[in-house]
Amino acid sequence: MYTIEKFDQQGLHFFKLKDETSYVDVCPERGGIVTSFHADGEDILYLNEATLFDTTKNVRGGIPVLFPIAGQLTDKSYVWNGTVYEMANHGLARTRPWAVVHQASDESHTELTLSFQSSAETLESYPFQFEVLLTYSLADGKLSIRQKITNLSAEPMPAYPGYHPYFNISDKQVDLKSRATKYLDYNDNQIKPFTGSIDLDGLKESVVLLPDQADTRLEASFSAEKKLIIEQDDTYRYDVLWVEGDAPFVCIEPWTAKTNSLNDTKESLLMVAPERPLELNVSFHLADR
Template identity: 35%
Template structure:
């Protein structure tokens, strides 16, 4: 597997273009920020648990994995196909302070069978200081308007979830399993087997998680493209996921916060992660 690295004097990023353009490791001051299940990653048949998978052209799953467009039914599996396809790396720029790598995914026969559009995605991963920035450009090369949602599914490494303190700009969340709405006071019940919740009414463009066990404060910033933050974790595993999504699950059917790109138009978006050790 062809791993690519970019490095500065403060941090190091590891990317595997052929496995969905995924970031598999991000180290700041020689400390790993991300979780990666290496065994699952070694098996291409299994979905990746770890790193920062890319979600496109949907986030989450669809009822029966299907959506309807112009009276035609299509099948898309959870989180779409971008995380499973090989991306091409096109350029990297490196100085001691700043380094970047650009990856491209273009539509092909395989994608058109499940998503009938011609598109080009170009993502630039840039590290500078203790910040990782992901700049994205989505281009519709079709003659029809192109609906999509997009997001990221970062797995953050943690050793003791009870030592995590959350500042999420939402008063309530929807439990993705029971569909119930709960008010949010900054805490999660980590005794549950699985936590899968979506914050849909966000009052700010950033969230922070302070991990007192690791002495690490993580800040996630996102632009207006992103309407939803999903928090997900599984009991007994050393990770939690805080995921910026442009739209909630099933948006391609409901239209909720869906991005619709005009023919030949482009849309840009940015997500930024900053890791501060204290």
């Protein structure tokens, strides 16, 4: 039987989606973030708890939600309709509280829906009225995330959301099954051939896979016994890989556009029409190698 439990830890409020063998922890007030995902006897996500409980810091770990942009902006700014706006790395959602609007459980799954809405504060960085709904669902050891973006403004709204999962992978030599035959290395801005494995050890900046056709299923080495499966809509056109020194994680991040697209490649933006919601789906689970 699937259930949802609420619990508190060090002043933060959490929701635990669980069955007998797997669970997902979500902290709405810390950017709607998934902080833990346990399935197949494995803790699938890395989490630096000190950054979670220190609310002055960006959370290092879990699955940060990137909206309305994924990545960075040159000088942390962009121009829209002749006006300069400033926005922090990875957008607005990951540093602001989300509200719980729905929860449900039955014999087959459990789900929790969170809402993030525009405010006077967000309008200073992003001149659009919006609502984003995130539905986290746990079923059969798989974590699924459905995102629904509604533009409440009168004009089309640019966005290129993503996620920043920190997977509990210590080996920086990552084997990947992908459609990509090349990748962009942000360490030297060179496009390089991809042959199914990338050594991320020692890299400061990220690399991004460049498939000719978007990957809807990505397989990555997780451990000697398990592989990580990422299933995603083809709207997620890029998967970004990043490590940080010797920290025991590898980030494999579904993105809908490349970094700085609000400045560099406006034609790649997702333009959400007024009152015509955009839905995106991604899921994560383990399988035997």
